[in-house]
Amino acid sequence: MCSIMPIAIAFLLYKYSYKDIATYVLFSFFTIALLSIIIPPIGFYIYKQSSKIGKIIGKYVAIVALFFVYICTVLPTGILMKIVKRDRLRLKMPTVESYWQKYENKNSDYEYQF
Amino acid sequence: MTYLLGISAYYHDSAAVIIKDGEIIAAAQEERFTRIKQDSEFPINAVNYCLKEANIIPEDIDGVVYYEKPFVKFERILETAMAYAPFSLKSFINAMPVWLNKKLFIPREIDKNFDKRLKCPIYFTTHHESHCASAFYPSPFEEAAILCLDGVGEWDTTTWAIGKGNKIEIKEKIEFPHSLGLLYSAFTGFLGFKVNSGEYKVMGLAPYGEPIYKDLILEKLVDVKEDGSFWLNQDYFGYCTTDYMFNKKFEELFNRAARKPETALSQNDMDIAASLQVVTEEIILKLANYVHLKTGLKNLCLAGGCALNCVSNGNLLEKSPFENIWVQPAAGDAGGALGAALTIYYNAFDNHRFVNEKDSQKGSLLGPKYNDEEIITTLNKFNAKYTKYEKEEDVCKIIARYIADGKSIGHFAGRMEYGPRALGNRSILADSRNREMQKNLNLAIKKRESFRPFAPSCLEEDVEKFFDIKKGKNSPYMLLTRPISNNIKTELTEEEKNYKGIDKLKAYRSTLPAITHVNYSARIQTVSKDVNPRYWNIINEFKRLTDCSVIVNTSFNIRGEPIVNTPENAYKCFMFTDLDVLVLENYILLKEDQDKIDGIEQYQSQFKLD
Numbered sequence: 003m004c005s006i007m008p009i010a011i012a013f014l015l016y017k018y019s020y021k022d023i024a025t026y027v028l029f030s031f032f033t034i035a036l037l038s039i040i041i042p043p044i045g046f047y048i049y050k051q052s053s054k055i056g057k058i059i060g061k062y063v064a065i066v067a068l069f070f071v072y073i074c075t076v077l078p079t080g081i082l083m084k085i086v087k088r089d090r091l092r093l094k095m096p097t098v099e100s101y102w103q104k105y106e107n108k109n110s111d112y113e114y115q116f
Numbered sequence: 117m118t119y120l121l122g123i124s125a126y127y128h129d130s131a132a133v134i135i136k137d138g139e140i141i142a143a144a145q146e147e148r149f150t151r152i153k154q155d156s157e158f159p160i161n162a163v164n165y166c167l168k169e170a171n172i173i174p175e176d177i178d179g180v181v182y183y184e185k186p187f188v189k190f191e192r193i194l195e196t197a198m199a200y201a202p203f204s205l206k207s208f209i210n211a212m213p214v215w216l217n218k219k220l221f222i223p224r225e226i227d228k229n230f231d232k233r234l235k236c237p238i239y240f241t242t243h244h245e246s247h248c249a250s251a252f253y254p255s256p257f258e259e260a261a262i263l264c265l266d267g268v269g270e271w272d273t274t275t276w277a278i279g280k281g282n283k284i285e286i287k288e289k290i291e292f293p294h295s296l297g298l299l300y301s302a303f304t305g306f307l308g309f310k311v312n313s314g315e316y317k318v319m320g321l322a323p324y325g326e327p328i329y330k331d332l333i334l335e336k337l338v339d340v341k342e343d344g345s346f347w348l349n350q351d352y353f354g355y356c357t358t359d360y361m362f363n364k365k366f367e368e369l370f371n372r373a374a375r376k377p378e379t380a381l382s383q384n385d386m387d388i389a390a391s392l393q394v395v396t397e398e399i400i401l402k403l404a405n406y407v408h409l410k411t412g413l414k415n416l417c418l419a420g421g422c423a424l425n426c427v428s429n430g431n432l433l434e435k436s437p438f439e440n441i442w443v444q445p446a447a448g449d450a451g452g453a454l455g456a457a458l459t460i461y462y463n464a465f466d467n468h469r470f471v472n473e474k475d476s477q478k479g480s481l482l483g484p485k486y487n488d489e490e491i492i493t494t495l496n497k498f499n500a501k502y503t504k505y506e507k508e509e510d511v512c513k514i515i516a517r518y519i520a521d522g523k524s525i526g527h528f529a530g531r532m533e534y535g536p537r538a539l540g541n542r543s544i545l546a547d548s549r550n551r552e553m554q555k556n557l558n559l560a561i562k563k564r565e566s567f568r569p570f571a572p573s574c575l576e577e578d579v580e581k582f583f584d585i586k587k588g589k590n591s592p593y594m595l596l597t598r599p600i601s602n603n604i605k606t607e608l609t610e611e612e613k614n615y616k617g618i619d620k621l622k623a624y625r626s627t628l629p630a631i632t633h634v635n636y637s638a639r640i641q642t643v644s645k646d647v648n649p650r651y652w653n654i655i656n657e658f659k660r661l662t663d664c665s666v667i668v669n670t671s672f673n674i675r676g677e678p679i680v681n682t683p684e685n686a687y688k689c690f691m692f693t694d695l696d697v698l699v700l701e702n703y704i705l706l707k708e709d710q711d712k713i714d715g716i717e718q719y720q721s722q723f724k725l726d
Contacts (some may be wrong), residue, residue, distance in 0.1 A: 061213075068209045072201075076194070076208060080201025091199045091293055093350050101345035102288040105275060112239040112464050115222065116187035 118465070119172055121163065122457030123226070124183040124246075124449050126219055128154045128312050131450035131534075132162035133482075134170045135457045138467055140254065142169035143482040143534040145450045148681040153726060154313060155678075158229050159453075165484055174233040181460045183452035184243040186222050188270035190215060192292055200357045207357050241459045243269020243452065244420075247444075248286060250455030251419035252279035253462060253469065254476040255442040261411040263403060266420030266448075267297035267312075274345075276407045279417065282462040282469040287410070293356055294348045296399060297421050299338060302353055302361035303392045307385050308375035311361055313726045319427055320568050322393035323635035324617050325386030329370070333395050336369055344403030378725070381567065383617045393427060400428045404436040414439040419455070423447040423595075424536065426639050430597040433589060445480040445593035446535035454534075479647035480593055481541060483532025486683055491700045494683040498691075501709040505702045508650055515699055516657030519547050519667055523696035524561055526672050528686040529650055533679070537594045538671035539641060540573060540651035542679045542686075544695065546630065546668040548572055553630035553668060554621070560694040563720065564675040567618055571639040572631035573669040575655050579642050582628065582666050594641040594669075600626050605636065630668050641669060676723035692719040 008031035015024035038045025083090075092101075122133040130146040142165065147153055149161030167173065193211055197204040218225055223238050241249070247264040262277040262284065273295035277286040300318065301311045309317050334340060339347045350356060354363040367373055375385055404416060416438040418429065424447050433441055444451050461467055470476075495502055505511045518525055525545045533539045544561065546553050558566050571594055572582070579585055584599040591598075604626045612623035620634040631638050645652040659665040672680045674693060680686040683700050690698035690705065691713050698705040 064213055065209055068212050069205070071212075072197075072205055072208050076197050076204070077201045080198040080204075083198055089199075090195050091350075091356075092291070092347065093199065093293075095339060095347055095349070100341050100343050101290055101294065101347050102343065103291065105272075105277075105286040105289045107285060112181075112241060112460060113237060114187075115185055115240050116191075 118178045118461065118467075119170060119176055120179045120181055120457040120461055121166065121177050122181045122183065122246075122453035122455070123159060123163070124451075124453040124456070125158050126156055126214075126222075127449055128156050129448050129450040130155055130157060130159040130162070131446070131453040132159045132166050133454040133457050133534075134166035134172075135454075135461060136170060138253075138458070138461050138469065140454065140476065140478060140482055142166040143446070143454055144484065144532065145446075145534070145678075147678040148483065148532065151678055151685070151722075153676060153678050153723065158225060160229050163229070169484070174230045175235050177234065177236050179236050179239055179460055180226055180234060181239045181241060181456040182222055182226070183241060183246040183449070183456040185240050185270050186219050188242070190220060192268075192271050196293070196356050204357045207359075210359075239456075239460050239464070241456045242272070244272045244275045244286065244289070245284070245459050245463075246452040246455035247419040247447075248275065248277045248279070248284050248417075248455065249459040249463070250446065250451040251417035251423070251442070251444045252277075252284055253458040254444070254454070255279075255415075255417050256471060256473055256475045257415040257417065257440070257442065258471050259413060260415035260417045260442070261407045261413045261438070262417045262419070263400075263407055263423075264420045265296050265400065265403070265418075265422035267301060268292045268295050273297065274403070274420075276403070276410070278411055278413070282467060284459070284463060290345055293350055293353070294346060296346065296396065298353070298355055298361070299348060300392065300396060300422065300425075302355065302366070303388065305361040306366065306370075306374045307389060308377045308379065310377075310726050315421070316424065317565070317568065318389045319393060319425055320633075321381065321386055321389040322427070323390070323633055323637070324567060324620055325383065325388070325390035327391040327394040328387050329391035330394050332369065333391055337366075338395065338399075340399055340402065342402065343406040344399055344401075345406075346399055381565075381618065386617055396422070396425060397428045397431045400425070401431060401435055404432050404438065408437045416441045417444070418442070419444040419447045419451060421448045426595050426597045427637070429595055430637070433585075433596060433598075440589075442475065443593065443595040444535075445477060445533075445537060445539075445595065447595075448536065450535065474644075474646070477593075479644075480534045480537075480539060481531040481648065482534040484681065485531045486701075488701065491683045491703055494687055495700070495703065495705075497684075498687055498713070499711065500687065500705055501711075502700075502703045502705045505704065508702060509653065511699065511702050511704065512650065512653040513657050514704060515545070515654050515697075516661055518697050519545055519654075519658055520661045522547055522550055522553075524553075524557065524694070526680075526686055526690045526695045526698045527654075528672065528680065528683065528698070528700045530648070532681055535593070537641075538669065538679055539592075539594065540643065540648050540654075540669060542672045542681070543573075543669045544672050545573075545654070546570075546670075547662075548628040548631045548666045548668050549662070549664060551624055551629050556694070557630075557668065557670060562670065562674055563693070566621065569633040569639070570631055570668045570670050571641060572628065572666045573641045573643050573651070573655060575652065575659065575665040576642040576644045578659070578665040579640065583638060583640055585640065590642040590644070591640045592642055592644060592647060594639055597637050597639045599636050600628070600632055600638055604628055628664070628666055631666065674720065674723065676726045688719060692716045 133143040146159035274290040354360040
């Protein structure tokens with residue numbers, strides 16, 4: 003993936019007429035690749051640093067992505083549940099004699115996570 | 117031979133257990149190895165230890181059993197987010213990454229941690245099946261009612277079941293968010309203690325206060341039916357949508373803000389703790405009465421985090437209709453690993469269950485033991501000065517003499533305990549008769565709050581002489597609190613009777629002041645010669661010297677530190693506290709003989725205060 007990305011970026015830059023930048027990207031990539039082969043710790047260092055940056059970017063991307071997942075799925079479903087008065091958590095005090103509920107034994111499901 | 121490995125992980129108290137043909141071979145909590153209190157990561161160190169103890173490799177395991185159903189738990193989290201939308205946005209975003217990375221891919225995580233060497237199926241039991249199994253299968257009962265009370269598993273927070281032979285059938289449940297464990301945790305957070313670890317401090321604080329808020333709690337926070345079933349008013353709690361267990365309305369109810377951690381405790385804090393404890397005891401007693409009514413059985417097994425409430429357990433022993441009570445010593449989530457493995461062995465594989473008349477928990481001494489070579493290597497590493505004794509009897513005599521002389525002993529011997537209690541093998545031992553011991557142990561050695569009581573270890577055969585407990589009702593796992601016997605109580609002066617709050621500690625209430633709590637109770641451990649002969653010998657030698665068969669037993673650690681596991685952990689804890697003597701199996705070290713070592717602050721600061 004690390005090898006493909008710079009080449010793909012260079013290709014796109016070349017396609018959209020940013021030839022100088024594409025050449026620069028390719029030159030940098032091959033220089034780093036060559037250095038990493040000759041002196042592996044350099045490649046490892048670059049890998050570690052880029053992983054860190056990737057994780058930070060990933061964290062923020064995840065927040066944004068989860069925000070949209072929430073807005074698009076959880077929120078409307080939640081509103082719908084309120085409209086149809088579904089109260090799975092028994093948040094409203096039920097008018098019952100006992101809060102005990104019958105337990106359904108499913109002894110054969112041990113291989114499943116549900 | 118069938119080897120099953122039980123695992124609990126990714127919430128708190130990760131642990132691993134290996135059973136062979138239904139017999140518990142080894143069990144340990146991950147925190148003891150990583151030195152991170154209540155470590156929730158995959159228990160790889162505990163797993164490796166279990167395999168080593170069983171003398172097998174991953175390829176030999178016949179089944180790995182995870183202690184809960186991840187997808188059902190995930191469903192609960194989604195349902196909660198939906199029920200509270202749009203206020204659940206933050207908690208949803210906080211919770212999802214770990215679910216999407218790990219918790220929804222438990223088989224992959226297990227496989228990865230075993231370097232893909234497993235050749236067996238992975239099973240999943242429900243959280244409460246695991247708890248119920250951990251309580252019933254190792255118990256000394258052929259047939260028993262089982263009551264399981266905890267924070268929350270997948271959906272269930274409270275269940276009761278019937279265990280008969282090799283089968284358990286769960287009958288009824290109460291579901292999230294209505295949870296006795298979460299109610300207790302909410303108050304734990306409100307009183308400035310750490311949730312999921314400070315609950316026992318609230319229990320210890322309760323006797324200093326008066327239960328003046330009992331009616332308020334029952335009126336506003338929790339509705340309790342006659343059958344013990346309950347409903348929590350979520351208007352006052354925050355745990356469904358925030359990182360806080362309680363909300364602003366909860367604070368308004370008590371007309372005050374939550375206590376800030378590490379600030380001085382007020383009488384009001386103590387009154388709230390007392391009120392909560394009374395409510396908890398009442399609910400649990402009602403639940404037990406209901407379960408008895410439904411089952412008609414004479415034996416009760418308890419598990420789940422709330423079963424570690426030893427005051428409530430003592431109350432059940434006295435007031436419930438059950439004749440016998442057995443509590444799983446690792447009643448919290450760590451015990452789930454054991455229950456998960458046992459569920460598959462008995463319930464799924466339908467194997468015959470042999471009932472041990474004492475129990476099958478082996479004194480809960482199921483962790484690692486270290487040999488002479490490993491101890492000497494540690495002692496040489498630190499250039500420690502020590503004396504080695506050939507006979508264990510001599511060591512027991514010397515320890516007893518030191519205790520009688522008022523010294524505090526770090527005792528490290530045999531296999532480490534499984535569960536939160538130190539039962540003699542990783543314990544700090546001291547003289548229960550010593551008036552200054554409670555204060556010294558709390559402040560100079562354990563580095564913890566001064567109000568906290570210490571537990572007694574008593575010879576099983578002498579327990580009636582010192583405590584109000586019937587013959588045969590033993591408490592081998594330190595899970596019952598009972599009043600001290602009248603014959604060891606001392607008369608208080610008028611001034612002492614009027615002490616309030618923490619001042620109550622100034623009065624000496626019995627001839628064993630170090631283990632007598634301010635309400636004349638004690639969290640008893642009865643020590644049997646059959647189960648832990650060395651520890652029994654120490655107390656017996658102490659009895660020979662002093663005519664008293666009760667000593668102080670507290671866990672060998674400082675505040676925030678997991679109980680010591682290795683000789684190195686023990687040596688460091690010894691050197692960086694005011695302990696007088698360290699005993700590593702048959703090696704005895706005196707503090708006065710040792711060269712001082714640097715790093716005391718660094719040592720203490722590595723453990724987050726609990």
